[in-house]
Amino acid sequence: MVYGPRVSYRELATRPVLIWSLVTVAARLPVAMTPLAVVFLVRERPGGYGLGAVLAALYVFGEVAGAALLGPRVRPGRARRQLALGLATGAASYAGLGLLPGAHPVVLGVFAVLAGLLPAAASGCLRMLLQTQLDERQMAPALSYETMLNSGVWALAPAVTAALALQVAPQAPQLLSALLMFAAAAGLWALPAGWHADDADRAGASVGRLLARAWPVFVTGCAAMTLLALAELVLPALLEQRGVAVGWSGPLLASFALASAVGAFGYGVRVWPGRPRTQGLVLLLGVIGCVAAMALVPGAVGIGIALTVAGGLQSGVLITRNLRLRERVPVSAHGAGYSVMYAASGAGYGASAVLSGVLLTVASPSVTVLVGVGLTLAFTAVAEWGERRPVEPAPAARQAASPVRKVRR
Structure with missing residues (x-):
């Protein structure tokens, strides 16, 4: 295996990688926003900060369980279809949080778990869809590029979340997350159907x-x-x-x-x-x-x-x-x-x-x-x-x- 880049980043500046980048940002920005967003969603309630921490923990639990249980079950040749379903149903869960902010805490907890669990296979599988479009000598710079993209997403997420929750409405981050995940599910159809296995x-x-x-x-x-x-x-x-x-x-x-x-x-x-x-x-x-x-x-x-x-x-x-x-x-x-x-x-x-x-x-x-x-x-x-x-x-x-x-x- 080639462990160092034999190519420049310019070779990654292609239309397929650009499309992949847009889909990836749309799928990962909601993930980065959610732990803080659920705190803003319920902070006006009595004991709201405690409830927000519980919802954030439930969301992370859903992510971990979904990645461990659903990720290994994605079929390589039909990955796009399965990922689109996961992202779309995850978007519906975000929409539930945004449209029912005053619901019972148990209902919000269920939405939080599902929002973390259902799209959780996307992270690893999107990396595979990137690799499908590259050759082995491009892997190290491609993984570096992906890490840069993730860093940018995680740096942007707190500012976007706070601005929307404080300047627009407490549920605005969840509604934006739902729209982004629906967009990511639709954008998958511009990517390969899966990868060879x-x-x-x-x-x-x-x-x-x-x-x-x-x-x-x-x-x-x-x-x-x-x-x-x-x-x-x-x-x-x-x-x-x-x-x-x-x-x-x-x-x-x-x-x-x-x-x-x-x-x-x-x-x-x-x-x-x-x-x-x-x-x-x-x-x-x-x-x-x-x-x-x-x-x-x-x-x-x-x-x-x-x-x-x-x-x-x-x-x-x-x-x-x-x-x-x-x-x-x-x-x-x-x-x-x-x-x-x-x-x-x-x-x-x-x-x-x-x-x-x-x-x-x-x-x-x-x-x-x-x-x-x-x-x-x-x-x-x-x-x-x-x-x-x-x-x-x-x-x-x-x-x-x-x-x-x-x-x-």
Whole structure:
């Protein structure tokens, strides 16, 4: 497999990639908006902030369950049809939240779970639809481009959500999310119908067995998102502990997202030494060090520098884990693998959110961050131990060097 880009980003500037980008933004912006949007939706109610947190947690639970259960069941040759159905029904769930903001909390909870669950297969499968239109030597820059696109979406989402909820109506973000998801479902018909998947490349092994063999990659993804949750969720409390205005959390997180986009661009612009496994480990340890520094340095400047460097390194972790997954499993299992990776990442984020919430009630924010860093180091050690164990060579190792075959529309 070619691990460094042998092409420039200009080769990705094609009409199919542009269409894919528009569909991807329309599908992912609602996902990035929802956790904050549901808080704005119900904050005027008695106990509204608590209810909003519960709805956000239910949404994330739906995402994790949907990615783990529905993603591996997408049929490669008919992916477009299944993804369109998931996005359209997810859009209907968003519309339910937006049109019934005063409904009973249980009803809102059901809508939140469905909004997370039904479209959850889209993330990994959209990546497969991008790869279908490229060849192997374009994979690293393509994954870098996708990470930049995601960083832009996550940087834009809070501002769009707050502006709509405060200036238009509390339910406006949900209604926009419904429209975007319907648009993404329609836009899928301008993309390939699916991707080629010859089950012979699995050498008789089931998809579940192949994915089980790649478990260290999923643990790495979980560890990376644990760090991201720490950086985002504990930051306001950490700033307050340092005597810094909590309002600085917004600009600091924006710098994190911007640095992530810059880091993704830097990874894709040249060939870097080492294999994805080695690169990912070094980058992840760098992010761990930066997050630990956040808990120890005084003042907003030091926290901002640590957070910005962490963002630049974090994007490389996300790219290398996807490259490593492609190395560990054959092409026919890539779509399922991406979906399980998404679920593992969501589980890591959710677990870190719960841990942070519990620890902040009994410990200082800096201690909370350091405990989370210790947990992440434990995840990293387990993943590295799993990587070093001898495993049967993946069927993908032989065939991944050949171009991804295209599926006719």
